[in-house]
Amino acid sequence: MSSINTNVSAMTALKTLSMTNKALEITQRRISTGLQVGEAADNAAYWSIATTMRSDNKALGTVQDALGLGAATIDVAYTAMNASKEVMDDIKTKLVAAKQPGIDRAKVQSEIKQLQEQLQGIASSASFSGSNWLSVDSTSADYNAIEQIISSFSRNNDGSITIGTVDIDITSISLFDADPVGKGVLEGGTSGTSTSAAFTWTQGSFANGDTLTLNIAVDGAAAAPVNIVVADAANFDLAALVSGLNANGTGFTASASDDGTSLVLTSDSTGATSSIQLTGVSTTQASAVTPATIGFTTMALGTGADTGGGVLEIDITNATSAQLDSYITRVDTMNEGVITAAADLGAIKSRIDMQQDFAKDLLDAIDRGIGQLVDANMSEESTRLQALQVQQQLGIQALSIANGNAQTILSLFRG
Structure with a gap:
């Protein structure tokens, strides 16, 4: 039946063209953004997971920055510790030399004094971003015996968050402590223990x-x-x-x-x-x-x-042979403490380096996981775009033909 009130063919052609245009719009958006799931309406579950993981990845990026800051602080302390060990070796060498008969101990002491001041200089300059672990003041309000470096960020099965840290015991690596009661590695045992x-x-x-x-x-x-x-x-x-x-x-x-x-x-x-x-x-x-x-x-x-006493309190000017022996023992014992502290810092430094590499790999892995959920397959989308463009052109042509059917009815009334 032909009707001028209801053009069924045109209605069908228009509906098909609208669907084609809508699909073409989605495909073009995916191509322009590179995302198959760009908003919650596309896929609520995938969009929610991807959005959460992107947020966690930003936090993990901050962890990576914190690891970098911690690694730099440890590297400064480790470098200063190695330099201190060399100075301690020099002091021990001077003390051994002072055991020789006829040597001018006052002159040797002047050399030792310079080395003692060098130790203080090394410790006080081992600072990075205002943080110094080798020269401390345990009486200070902002002093922390345990320094923490943020090392990880993870989300648990119940949705809660866990922040991992690397703990560093400053009391075992600090060389000097401004607190008379507190003792650094180079301040030895209880100062003032009498002989x-x-x-x-x-x-x-x-x-x-x-x-x-x-x-x-x-x-x-x-x-x-x-x-x-x-x-x-x-x-x-x-x-x-x-x-x-x-x-x-x-x-x-x-x-x-x-x-x-x-x-x-x-x-x-x-x-x-x-x-x-x-x-x-x-x-x-x-x-x-x-x-x-x-x-x-x-x-x-x-x-x-x-x-008693520390390395800074050594004075051999009027020391007896027994005192020289005790000084040599003192320096050797403290040097072992410096070596142990340097080894501890080296182990922590190695751990931080490994954690940095792991954090970087984890960031990449999470990015890949997010991509698998929401990224568009550009090969498929480009093929679909070509097909939809053809469908659009055919739909326009079909609608034009359907609209032209009314003209054939008009010809029936021509005589």
Whole structure:
């Protein structure tokens, strides 16, 4: 049936052309954006996943930046630690050289002083972006004993986020601490631990009322003579002498050795070069009898093991041979601490480098995953575009033909 009110052919052709135009619009948008899923309306599930992953990838990019900053800070500290190790080797070499007879220790000390200042300079300059791990002040409000470097960002199955960090114990690598109580690697043990000198004791022949006089030098300076009056000659032993020294002595503390055969004098000085010498022993008789036998027959002069102070407190100008030995031991022990700290930093540096490589690979992997969800296949889209363009042209032609059918009805009324 032919009708001038309802052109079914034209309606069909128009609907087909509209569908073709809509498909052509989608294809052109995909080609221009490169995305098959460009908005939630295209595919809500894929769009949601891709949008979340893009956000996570931005956070992962920030993690990569944080790793770069951490790596730079570690590299600065590691470089300074290696330089410190070289200086410590030089100091130890100077101390060993000072053991040679006839060497001018004052001149050697001037060289050591320059090396000590170099250590301080290295530590204070080992700063990156305002962060210094080698020269610290543990009393500062912004001091952190554990420094953290953000190393990872991950989303858990329940949607929660986990931020991973690399923790660095600053107390084990800092060389100097401005806090007198805090101790850096080069500040050694408890500063001011006094040194001791042991003197072998032999019971003398005393009478009640005799005065035993001990002349003791502490830190190279003669102290006032210590006078001990013998109250009970028959029982005057090492314990009585210790008691008498502690009651009268200045600059040291007296005690007995574990085996009870030696008198041990420990300096009260907080200086790193404290020393004690028993320079003389004499007796004053209460009556005109044969002088008493001196109670000390053997004297072990000098100092015991040096356990106090740091590398900056070493001064060999007036050091005894025993003190030089203790200084060498001190420097060697601290140098081992520097080597251990450098090794720890090296291990952390290696881990950060690996984490940086992993973060980069992870970023690329996530980008590929997002692409598989939302990227358009340009080969398919270009083929589809060609087909839709042809369909569009045919649709326009079909609509034109359908609209031309009305003209044939008009010819029926021509006579």
